[in-house]
Amino acid sequence: MANPKQEPTLDSADLLTEISVAYYQDGATQEEISKKFSISRAKVGRLLKQARDEGIVEITVKYHPVFSAKIEQRLIERFGVKRALVALDQPNEEAQRQQVAGLVSHYLAATIKSGDVVTVGQGRNVSAVAHHIGVITPRDCKFVCSIGGIHPRGGMFNADHICRQFAKNYGGTSETLYAPAYAENREQKLAFMQNTTIKQTLDSARKADVALVGIGDMSENSYMVDLGWFTADEVVQSRLQQGVVGDFAGYDFFDIHGNAANTVMSDRVIGLGIDEFKPISQVIAIAAENSKPLALLGALRTGAIDVIATSVSNALTVLNLDEQMK
The missing domain is CATH 1.10.10 (Arc Repressor Mutant, subunit A)
Structure with a gap:
């Protein structure tokens, strides 16, 4: 028995x-x-x-908003930004993007005034802010592209489309940069930059009161490679040989220390560079995806960002990385 x-x-x-x-x-x-x-x-x-x-039980910590506020304060103290918008972690990338977009949309609605000029970048995160559904009091402000247009497949993520959506939301106006975002070579880029219409729009963008941009990471599977702007090999070589970890607003590429890297890709972008964003009084940068801590750290170290918007996990990783590298 x-x-x-x-x-x-x-x-x-x-x-x-x-x-x-x-x-x-x-x-x-x-x-x-x-x-x-x-x-x-x-x-x-x-x-x-x-x-x-064995994965039968998965434990997820749901952070209280007070916890986010503490992380925001740490980012402000560590990197000298004016504000940090930290969204609670979400179960998937799209939900995370929408959560961050909601914070940025609310912040913009609370800070943009009639008469303000807002220069706008491209990409999924910036587009998500423009398409966020919220209550916005109409005001007479202007949205200007900070980078040229992109392939039709990227329509919703095109700076021009995003500017028009913002103008619709706020009852303001938008201004298109009539040039491609990425030229085929440096000579073509320089020719575009000499065009009077393009010069006027970029001058308007440089004088903006607010800038809204995305932070990109360097991956052979990135959005830029997917749309054919750069080859996977160009991205990989920039990462391996020059230590590039991300791009700022789709234009300047930088390393983990925040130093601009002069790559073959930089020579083909038509738009504002990092140094041209620095005089703008309020530069808001977004990095929602959990693949972007390195890019986010490098971007924060450029000194061009005034307001950072990201997730709890990204923020904690960035703070830990920065501490480890000291």
Whole structure:
């Protein structure tokens, strides 16, 4: 006859699941579970750990907004930015982008005044802000492209489309930069930059009161490669040979220390560079995706950012990286 006090030797998935549900969902204590399954309390603890290790139980920490406020203050103190907008972590990339976009949209609506000029970049994150649904009091402000146009496949993420959407939201006006974002070579870029119409729009962008830009990371699977602006090899070589970790507003490429890197890609961009953003009184930079801590750290070190918008996990990683590199 089997000893009734003998503990089970087979920790099946069913047993692990039953114990996990009892503990995490039903609120049973380890002592209660011990009696119910006729196993020792120590065994219950080991099984609960095994359930976590095998992925049967996934624990997610839901940060309280007060926690975000503390992280925001740390970013302000560490990098000298005026504001930090830190969104709580979300289960997927799109949800995270929307969460960050909501914070930025609310911030813009609270700070932009009638008569202000806002220069706008390109990309998914900036587009998400323009398309965020919220209540905005109409005001007479102007939205100007800080970079040229992109391939039709990137329509919604085009600076011109984004400017028009912002103008619609605010009841203001928009100004297009009538040039491609990326020329085929340096000579073509210089020819475009000599055009009077293009010069006038870029001058307007340089004199803006507010700038809204995205921070890109350097990946062969990046948005820039996907649309054919640069080859995967150009991106990889810039990362490996010049230490490039990201791009600022789709234009200047920089390393982890925030230094601009002169790459073959930089010679082909038609728009404002990092140094041209610095005189703008309020530069808001967005990096929502969890693949961007290195790019975000490098961008913060450029000294061009006044307001940073990102997630809790990105912010904590950036703070830890900065501390480790000192």
